[in-house]
Amino acid sequence: MKSIYNIALLVALALPAFGQKKAEKDTVTVKPSFVPTGVRIGTDVIALAKTSYDKTFNGWEMNADVDFNRYYFAVDVGSWGRKYAADSANYSNTGRYFRVGADVNFLKKDPDKNMFFLGLRYGNATFSENMSVIRHDQQWGNLSGSYENNNIRAHWLELTTGLRVKMWKMIWMGYTARFKFGLGTSSTPVMLPHDVPGYGRTDKTSYWGFNYQIFVRIPVRKSPAVPAEK
Amino acid sequence: MNKVAWFIFLALAAFSCLDQPDCFRLDNSEYGIKFRVIGYGSSSDTLASIVIDGTGIVYAADTVPVTNAIALPLSPARQELSYTFTWKNGKVDRLHLGYKAQIQFVSQECGQRYVFTDLTVLETTFDSTHVFNAKPVQPVDVNIEIFRCAKPDHIGVNFKKLLTQIGTTTTTRDSLAPIKAVTAFFRGPNGLVPQSVYLPNDTLKEVFLPLSADHDTARYEFDFGSVKKNLVMIYRRELKTSLIQSCGRYTVFAGLKVGKTVDWDSTIVKTKILKTVTNDPAILNLEVNL
Numbered sequence: 001m002k003s004i005y006n007i008a009l010l011v012a013l014a015l016p017a018f019g020q021k022k023a024e025k026d027t028v029t030v031k032p033s034f035v036p037t038g039v040r041i042g043t044d045v046i047a048l049a050k051t052s053y054d055k056t057f058n059g060w061e062m063n064a065d066v067d068f069n070r071y072y073f074a075v076d077v078g079s080w081g082r083k084y085a086a087d088s089a090n091y092s093n094t095g096r097y098f099r100v101g102a103d104v105n106f107l108k109k110d111p112d113k114n115m116f117f118l119g120l121r122y123g124n125a126t127f128s129e130n131m132s133v134i135r136h137d138q139q140w141g142n143l144s145g146s147y148e149n150n151n152i153r154a155h156w157l158e159l160t161t162g163l164r165v166k167m168w169k170m171i172w173m174g175y176t177a178r179f180k181f182g183l184g185t186s187s188t189p190v191m192l193p194h195d196v197p198g199y200g201r202t203d204k205t206s207y208w209g210f211n212y213q214i215f216v217r218i219p220v221r222k223s224p225a226v227p228a229e230k
Numbered sequence: 231m232n233k234v235a236w237f238i239f240l241a242l243a244a245f246s247c248l249d250q251p252d253c254f255r256l257d258n259s260e261y262g263i264k265f266r267v268i269g270y271g272s273s274s275d276t277l278a279s280i281v282i283d284g285t286g287i288v289y290a291a292d293t294v295p296v297t298n299a300i301a302l303p304l305s306p307a308r309q310e311l312s313y314t315f316t317w318k319n320g321k322v323d324r325l326h327l328g329y330k331a332q333i334q335f336v337s338q339e340c341g342q343r344y345v346f347t348d349l350t351v352l353e354t355t356f357d358s359t360h361v362f363n364a365k366p367v368q369p370v371d372v373n374i375e376i377f378r379c380a381k382p383d384h385i386g387v388n389f390k391k392l393l394t395q396i397g398t399t400t401t402t403r404d405s406l407a408p409i410k411a412v413t414a415f416f417r418g419p420n421g422l423v424p425q426s427v428y429l430p431n432d433t434l435k436e437v438f439l440p441l442s443a444d445h446d447t448a449r450y451e452f453d454f455g456s457v458k459k460n461l462v463m464i465y466r467r468e469l470k471t472s473l474i475q476s477c478g479r480y481t482v483f484a485g486l487k488v489g490k491t492v493d494w495d496s497t498i499v500k501t502k503i504l505k506t507v508t509n510d511p512a513i514l515n516l517e518v519n520l
Contacts, residue, residue, distance in 0.1 A: 056338070084335065089342045091335040131335050133342055139287065140305045147333055192334035192345055203336070 034068045037113075037223045040164070040172060042215030047078065056083055058094075059197070063176075063213055065103065067113065072103040074119060080197040088135050095127020097198030099158065113223060115164035115174070123180070125154045125197045147191040154196040156183040158209070170216050178209035256336055256343035259306065261366040261373040262299040267510045268358065268377045269473050272298075274511035275378075276318040283312040301370040306331045306344040310352060319428070325376070326353035349373055358474050379477035380470075382507075384438040385463065385486060386514035392500070405520055406433045411453040416442040422449075438512045443467060443481040447489060452498070461498045461518070462489035483508040486515055 044061035051058050059080025065072040081094035101121030107114055130148035137143050157180070164174035183202060185193050193202045200207045265273035280289040280302065287303075305311060309331060315323040330348040335341075346366050351359045351374065358377040366373055391405035412427040427439055427450070439450050441463070450461045466485040472478060484507045491497045500519035508515065 084338045086335075086338050086341040089335060091342075129335075131333070131342065133333065135342075137306075139303060140285075140307055143306055188332070189330075190332060192332045194335040203334070 032069050033224050034071075035221065036066045036068060037221050038217050038219040039066050040064060040215045040217040042172070042174075042213045044078070044211040044213055046210065046212050047080070057081075058083075061211065063211070063215070067105075070105040070108055072105065072115075072117070072119075073100075074103055074121070075100050076121070076198075078198055082195050089131055089133045091129065091131045091194060093127055093129035093193075093195055093197070095125055095152075095197040097123060097125035097127075097196075099123040099198065101158070101160070103160065111223075112166045114166055115162075117160070117162060117164070119160040121158040121160055121178070123154075123156045123158060123198050125199065127152055127154070127193075127197050129191070129193060129195070131191060131194075149188045149191055149193060152186050152188060152193060154183065154185040154193070154199060156180055156196075156199050162211075164215070166217075170218065172215035172217050174213050174215065176211045176213065178211070179206065180209055181206040183207075253336070253340035255368040256340060258346050258366040258368050259304050259344055260301045260368075260370045261304060261346070261349060262301050262370045264299045264362075264372045264375050266375055266377050267380050268477055269380050269470075270382070270510045272511075273378065278316045278318050281314040281316075283314060285311075299370070299372045304329055304331065304346050304366070306333070322355075324353070324355045325351065325359075327374075328352045357477060377474070379472060379474070380480050380510045382480070382482050382510040382512070383441050383443065384512035385441060385483070385508055385516060386436055386438050386512050387461070387516045387518055388436045388504070388514045389434065390517050390519050392519045400519075402517070402519060404435045406435050407437075407452075407520055408433050408455060409437065409452060410455050412437060412439065413451045413453075414440055415449040415451070416445050417447075436514060439463075441465065441483045441508065449491065459498045460491045461501075462491050463487070463516075464489040488516070 041062070041064045044063065047059045047061045051060070057080065059078060061076060061078030063074070063076050065074040076099040077097075079094075079096045081092065083092040084090070099121040101119055103115070103117040103119035105113070105115045105117050107116050128148070128150045129152070130146065132146045133144055135143040159179040159181075160176050162174055162176035164172055167173050180199055183196065183199055183205075185196065185202065195201055200209065265275065267273050277300075278290075281287070282303075285305070302313065310326065310328045313325045313327065315325065317323070328348075328350040329346055332345045332347070334343055334345055336343050347364060349361055349364045349366070351361060356376045357379045360375045360377070361373065362375050363371070363373045389405045389407040390402035393401040393403060395401075409429060409432060412429060414425045414427055415422045416425065417423070425440065427437070429437065439448070441448055446464060446467065448463050450463070452459045452461065464487050465483045468482045468484050469479050470482050472480060486503060486506045486508070488501045488503070498518055502517040502519075503515065504517060505513055505515045
């Protein structure tokens, strides 16, 4: 039920894009070009900010996409580590991840190629984690111990939506909301993973993620002219 | 559209702040056992104690029959546990259980939790077991069903006090009978064999009496202290085949009726048959007016 709600929310996010007025029928037909016009490379500002103010988090993420008409091939690469000190346990993890996928831009007529998009990603992470526990149980006695998982693999899927807006010359900003689901991790017989870099907590069957991004767009050719709206 | 986008952005940011886990009931460290009788349903046998072998943990069970599921703990430090069940009737059963125990960090506020999965019965003296759900849940629900072979070999007698009698219509109420002892007599190769009947108390409103699969009649002598009374039961024996092969065949006692004794004065005569067939767990088959 929650998944249905989440998907509905993602669709709702994209609804304004569907509300665009269709251009009147034009007598000129422009054949769409699927040759890329530029590469956009950016970083997640939230990850950088969290790294500076949140002592439990340390990470970064780079994002890139390239256009094929209104379709974009997108790649995200990142790293994060977490460190928690609870009353009875200390936990830390670190690892790297990537996501690959595609976005569809619903702002078809925007001359700057600003984006309101829906997309799909496949995510994959490799990470290690360790935990030390100090606990004395009244029934079972001493349960203290140290546990670790090394080089665990994880994969998941994401439905994405968001904005990309040209701010000034080559500088772009945007955000991406991610509905993450379908997490699978490699077998860990003693300790279950807590947090997968790029995904988040593993005790949830679905998870929301959010990036606020700054990009530099490097044009590789001039964008074809967009037919003027009447 | 920009306003909508910013609104959604802020809403999502707020939504993400409400994403902290609940620290309540993190461990699923207890599993449920339900005792059943093959072919009949829930068991109402009464446990005396449960011992978790090698841990020093002993549960002195109360006197309530195990009609409902019971919850037992799992150790995070082990991958298997052995339990010894001692029943009120003296029977002892063992259950050797295997499982997977994994630890997981939950959050800075909650610390860690233990996750138990893959419950497996490795060895048991029970007649049959079935892992209904291999992962314990919170709150505890049935994970393992334990079956025993059916033995519908007791009749239940309910003591009543006669209040009014108009013609054939009588009004009665439950009555506590001060019983010192009950002895069952079955005819063996060398004459009548007395068998003492277990009484949980000395004042009872009902008592469950054994029947013999070798004979068609049984006589019961009730010692009320000042007086002894006899009850003779006549019945038909029907052999049934159990659903589980290892249980083989068992006897159901049907056509229950009250017989007469030679010594008429000491016979309980005011009786009423409630059910003519025995059941497991035993049911009240007969009302006796004292």
